[in-house]
Amino acid sequence: MNKKRKIAVVITARPSYSRIKTALQAIKDHPGLELQLVVAASALLNRYGSAVKYIEKDGFEIEAKVFNVLEGENLTAAAKTTGIGILELSTVFENIKPDVVVTVADRFETMATAIAASYMNIPLVHIQGGEVTGNIDEKVRHAITKLSDLHLVASPKALERVIKMGEKPETVILTGCPSNDLANEVLKNPSLDFDPFVKYGGVGADVNLEDGYLVVMQHPVTNEYELSRNHIEETIKAVSKINMPTLWFWPNVDAGADGTSKGLRIFRENKPESAKKIHFFKNMEPDDFLKLLKNSKCLIGNSSVGIRECGFLGVPVVNIGTRQQGRERSKNVIDCGYNEEEIAQSINSHLEHGNYTSDPIYGNGDAGLKIADAILAWNPTINKILNY
Numbered sequence: 110m111n112k113k114r115k116i117a118v119v120i121t122a123r124p125s126y127s128r129i130k131t132a133l134q135a136i137k138d139h140p141g142l143e144l145q146l147v148v149a150a151s152a153l154l155n156r157y158g159s160a161v162k163y164i165e166k167d168g169f170e171i172e173a174k175v176f177n178v179l180e181g182e183n184l185t186a187a188a189k190t191t192g193i194g195i196l197e198l199s200t201v202f203e204n205i206k207p208d209v210v211v212t213v214a215d216r217f218e219t220m221a222t223a224i225a226a227s228y229m230n231i232p233l234v235h236i237q238g239g240e241v242t243g244n245i246d247e248k249v250r251h252a253i254t255k256l257s258d259l260h261l262v263a264s265p266k267a268l269e270r271v272i273k274m275g276e277k278p279e280t281v282i283l284t285g286c287p288s289n290d291l292a293n294e295v296l297k298n299p300s301l302d303f304d305p306f307v308k309y310g311g312v313g314a315d316v317n318l319e320d321g322y323l324v325v326m327q328h329p330v331t332n333e334y335e336l337s338r339n340h341i342e343e344t345i346k347a348v349s350k351i352n353m354p355t356l357w358f359w360p361n362v363d364a365g366a367d368g369t370s371k372g373l374r375i376f377r378e379n380k381p382e383s384a385k386k387i388h389f390f391k392n393m394e395p396d397d398f399l400k401l402l403k404n405s406k407c408l409i410g411n412s413s414v415g416i417r418e419c420g421f422l423g424v425p426v427v428n429i430g431t432r433q434q435g436r437e438r439s440k441n442v443i444d445c446g447y448n449e450e451e452i453a454q455s456i457n458s459h460l461e462h463g464n465y466t467s468d469p470i471y472g473n474g475d476a477g478l479k480i481a482d483a484i485l486a487w488n489p490t491i492n493k494i495l496n497y
Contacts, residue, residue: 113143116484117172117207117231119198121150121218122361123160124413127395129213129236131290131477133169139481145205149175149194150218151362155391163394173201177221182367184334187217194221202229209234209489212257215242215250216361217331223256232489234259236480237286239267239274242413243434245331259487261480263417263471264437284479285472288395288414292421293474295399296467303397305356306388313377313388316354323348323456324402326358327410329365330432337365340447341372344429347452348409349383356401357389407459409452415442420468425459427452439468 116136120126137144148171152160164171177193179186198221202210210226211234212219226233235257238250254260254271262268263286271281306315316322327344329337348355360369377384393401399418402408407425408415411433415426420439428444429452443458445451 117145118211119147119222126160131287132480135477135481145172198225215246223253227256233257239271241435243431285476287476289472292418301404311390321406322354326412328360334365337368338372346449355387423465427455441465
């Protein structure tokens with residue numbers, strides 16, 4: 110009987126779980142693969158909507174937990190968090206001895222996974238490389254590409270970019286994005302079949318969702334982190350002007366998150382009349398969150414969920430600022446600046462238009478199975494001969 114290939118997948122933040130959930134299941138179910146799940150960084154912290162409880166609820170056994178987030182929510186804290194992650198993940202990899210390590214996307218914490226695996230001569234798989242955005246994620250993503258040995262990309266243009274970066278074409282495979290697998294399931298059963306307030310609590314006003322609602326998810330931009338409070342205040346003013354029931358999600362743990370959070374707290378405390386139609390959440394299970402988006406009138410903010418899943422779901426999106434600059438997008442996205450009037454005008458434009466046609470730019474809903482098959486079929490190697 111052939112030995113199963115041990116696959117260590119490292120999840121470092123709440124968005125990463127939805128980005129990889131179906132691939133985790135496919136690896137777990139695959140007769141030739143053994144899943145070793147490592148959860149680290151903000152994915153473990155309740156303050157940012159701990160993803161670990163949803164991971165465990167979905168039946169995944171966690172091989173190791175790595176607590177490496179340094180408080181501060183500034184650039185120094187981000188750099189030191191990455192350094193601690195290298196130290197801790199090196200120990201984890203030494204203990205569990207994976208045959209392959211998988212890192213997801215482009216958040217700064219994922220750099221620790223890539224560096225630790227590379228220096229330990231463990232073959233590295235990168236999911237969602239080759240894309241373009243407008244902040245530190247851009248540098249992190251491309252750096253991880255150069256450290257990685259197998260590249261499982263989400264779109265045709267991403268595939269082209271990774272090959273242009275010198276990676277051998279046979280190591281670059283178009284799988285699509287696993288988050289669209291979840292979105293595909295939501296399209297089959299789009300009804301909002303749960304009560305978000307009962308199931309997830311949160312804080313803020315009791316809002317009525319029956320006549321339509323907005324969703325807001327806005328994160329700080331790391332190379333504009335000192336302006337994060339100003340940025341969120343413009344969004345707050347615009348959403349208040351629209352005066353619709355709104356479900357607002359807390360930001361990621363990035364440099365500037367304290368400014369974003371402070372702006373939201375001051376608004377809640379000092380503008381109770383304006384906040385009477387807004388309810389705040391930390392996190393939700395990926396499937397529930399996508400159902401919430403599918404039934405909303407519009408998503409506002411700068412999350413990549415607006416570019417990926419909402420494009421597939423046909424949900425209108427107002428994308429604010431530079432965080433997603435350069436990323437491929439569908440017709441459901443209106444881009445605007447950090448300006449109250451621009452944001453409000455864009456929301457109103459979407460409210461007049463309504464939903465959009467589904468666009469499979471980031472996959473058709475079968476990425477998880479493709480990822481598991483690609484990892485099993487791959488002949489792992491750490492000796493890179495680049496295609497320059």
